[in-house]
Amino acid sequence: MSQATLQGAAETAPAGPFGKRAGLILGALVIVALVALFAGARYGLLLAIGLGFGIALEGMRFGFAGPWRAMILRREPSGVLAQLLAIALVAVVAIPLLSSHAGELVGAQAPIGFAMVGGAFVFGACMQIVLGCGSGTLVNAGSGNPVSLLALPFFALGSFAGAWGLIWWTDLGALPILTLSGGAGLGVTLVLLALAAAIFLWRAAPGAVKLSRRHAIAAVVLALLAIGNLLVAGQPWGVVYGLGLWAAKGYSALGGDLSASAFWAAPGSMERVQSSVLTDYTSLTDIGIILGAFGVAAWRRGALAAKLPTYPARAWVATIVAGFLLGYSSRLAFGCNVGAFFSGISTGSLHGWVWFIAAFGGAFLGIRLRPMLGLEARS
Numbered sequence: 001m002s003q004a005t006l007q008g009a010a011e012t013a014p015a016g017p018f019g020k021r022a023g024l025i026l027g028a029l030v031i032v033a034l035v036a037l038f039a040g041a042r043y044g045l046l047l048a049i050g051l052g053f054g055i056a057l058e059g060m061r062f063g064f065a066g067p068w069r070a071m072i073l074r075r076e077p078s079g080v081l082a083q084l085l086a087i088a089l090v091a092v093v094a095i096p097l098l099s100s101h102a103g104e105l106v107g108a109q110a111p112i113g114f115a116m117v118g119g120a121f122v123f124g125a126c127m128q129i130v131l132g133c134g135s136g137t138l139v140n141a142g143s144g145n146p147v148s149l150l151a152l153p154f155f156a157l158g159s160f161a162g163a164w165g166l167i168w169w170t171d172l173g174a175l176p177i178l179t180l181s182g183g184a185g186l187g188v189t190l191v192l193l194a195l196a197a198a199i200f201l202w203r204a205a206p207g208a209v210k211l212s213r214r215h216a217i218a219a220v221v222l223a224l225l226a227i228g229n230l231l232v233a234g235q236p237w238g239v240v241y242g243l244g245l246w247a248a249k250g251y252s253a254l255g256g257d258l259s260a261s262a263f264w265a266a267p268g269s270m271e272r273v274q275s276s277v278l279t280d281y282t283s284l285t286d287i288g289i290i291l292g293a294f295g296v297a298a299w300r301r302g303a304l305a306a307k308l309p310t311y312p313a314r315a316w317v318a319t320i321v322a323g324f325l326l327g328y329s330s331r332l333a334f335g336c337n338v339g340a341f342f343s344g345i346s347t348g349s350l351h352g353w354v355w356f357i358a359a360f361g362g363a364f365l366g367i368r369l370r371p372m373l374g375l376e377a378r379s
Helices: 001-013 019-037 041-059 065-074 078-100 114-131 135-143 146-164 166-170 183-202 213-233 239-255 267-274 281-301 314-334 338-345 350-374
Strands: none
Touching: 001 146, 001 281, 019 041, 019 281, 041 213, 065 078, 065 114, 065 350, 078 135, 078 183, 078 213, 078 338, 114 166, 114 314, 135 146, 135 314, 135 338, 146 166, 146 239, 146 314, 166 314, 183 314, 183 338, 213 267, 213 338, 239 267, 239 314, 338 350
């Protein structure tokens, strides 16, 4: 074979795994750098934190909906215990910081009310139907999961719609915001987390792994990223607001009038609707989660070649409905597994505990509904 032929073959040969992976890393660095350049260093750092969340969740195959399902169906507590561990690690840092820097940092604090409890229950059911919570839907969509790719836009629409009428729902009745603050609040939070862990350990199946090494590492990584999010953004890790904001921007761009909604017409919300998405903290971490999960999936497979499941038509309809209800119910519940459960409890909000109980109860219903809706794969 001539030298010219060898050179031509080398030029046309596809890039190897190392080249593809180097390209993914370089692409991520370029995106972060561009956001930092045009929006500011803080926003670039938040996008990087979001990428970290996406890489950790997809790379370590960790989330919220899956571990709950494993506990309910097989009594495997490892994933749920890792969630509680991560929350405890964040709480140790976040609750004291919130007490000492009240004017600089805010917690994920919300009132307990009828709509909040009902919203959490519906969310728990729907996240088992689509096998993804707020962060899980972003991760699964980023990695090419067809169900999540379909559910995600309807999740955003549901979040927008739920926020639109949020004031009406909260007027049905709610307690004042109740928080656990300071050293005493941290102590109570850690005791409650230990009690919850003890209950899951008690219910564990004989011989089940209590806390796997992978889950323990994922818990530590997520905790570090969540603490970083709090310090950089001045607020806890959240998901749902960003999705609703994207829909609100779309509605406004199409000529829709947001003034009829007390939530979206509020000065803070209107300012975010009119500003760049690259200056909204939650949007940046949401985008980062999608891109991070995409990068991990592409790193593993070289391409996003997810096979389309052979679901019946009712399963795809159920995915659309469940996706919308995920967004709508999470606004009523003041967050999803991230904003209400993870960030709520770790910043001392009692509504996070109520959310956890209600959503876990809803998960039992969702698990029963999933096969009835035709969403158990028949490949």
